[in-house]
Amino acid sequence: MADLMENEVLRAFATYAAIVIVKMMLMGPITAYFRVTRGAFAHEEDVARKSAEEKKKLLRTDPEVERVRRCHLNDLENIVPFVVVGLLYALTRPELSTALLHFRIFAGTRIVHTIAYILVLPHFCRGLPYILGMLVTLSMVYRVLSTALIL
């Protein structure tokens, strides 16, 4: 397999794939932060040092923690399709500028989506980036299928 360095579209894909994956990974520590500050844990062993009474209070679900967890799941549901389709798309030899346009818009939508989700901004601040990101992935799907189709 040739060197990643030789193909500029693949390098651009690697850059943006790394960015959105790191953004997704950040949701783990953010969930932990909300669990600690809101005092809402999911497992007995996470509050092992507390008194029995405190444990009862700490082992609960919290709406804000659940919000962050749903945001994380939404990332999985959308970023996984992007990285899978994006890699195949990069292998179809698109123009670098066209590819960059796809990758940049997608990364932008996911960052806006996360901010809107966590800061509880009005629905469309989360809904529009969600739909736009999906359209970017579908545009790459179209290119992959029209280039590669073997059924």
Place this chain on the structure above:
Amino acid sequence: MADLMENEVLRAFATYAAIVIVKMMLMGPITAYFRVTRGAFAHEEDVARKSAEEKKKLLRTDPEVERVRRCHLNDLENIVPFVVVGLLYALTRPELSTALLHFRIFAGTRIVHTIAYILVLPHFCRGLPYILGMLVTLSMVYRVLSTALIL
């Protein structure tokens, strides 16, 4: 990296990976459809325009919505292994016909699985495709490990 177009197995993989990924992405709009028609939302901002009384009624979990969400999660749990292992499998230069057999069966099982899940068909209509899809992925894992193994 060579052109995607030159390798028929990789083209077949790209085709079926795109199909199952698009099927998985469809679960997002389907969830939204169930949320709207069943009147069951997860976030305050999604019902911002409603009266306080309506909000209370709309911010709830609904068994049908949760069913679609579990189906979506099941897709993630099974389609992600397929696309990861499938790509590596395609790089081991299998026969095109053998590869197509794997890809077609897997895509078929996931489509049947989703229909059975959402239409609440008897358990085995969902269970058999689940197991069969898993066996397809494991068969590709076997090929990858027997070809590539470096521990």
Place this chain on the structure above:
Amino acid sequence: MADLMENEVLRAFATYAAIVIVKMMLMGPITAYFRVTRGAFAHEEDVARKSAEEKKKLLRTDPEVERVRRCHLNDLENIVPFVVVGLLYALTRPELSTALLHFRIFAGTRIVHTIAYILVLPHFCRGLPYILGMLVTLSMVYRVLSTALIL
């Protein structure tokens, strides 16, 4: 695309990707095992043959089943970044020994993480592998970005 067999780092990646993906796939049958032994099902059709009274008792959430499901989700949240970044990392032509170090530590952390999660070991038995696995992925992200960066 060149043969998978010709690139040792890619073969090592394929090996460890297959291992962690199979580990993740195992969570499905483990969830089923807990559902059956704890008598806690999520769907009407999964308990179709039982009497009406039994159904009521069996359609419930169980803390142990939910624990296994959270472990499965945690796998998705961490193994997906590893396989995506790991593939791109393998394409940057790292030293085989360095790559193997990354892959081995990551696979080890996820196996320890799962055991600690399911056997309800003290929090740090699950927390430390989680953080260590994340650092391995971030180390590969650093290599990918410093080799491939095109913004």
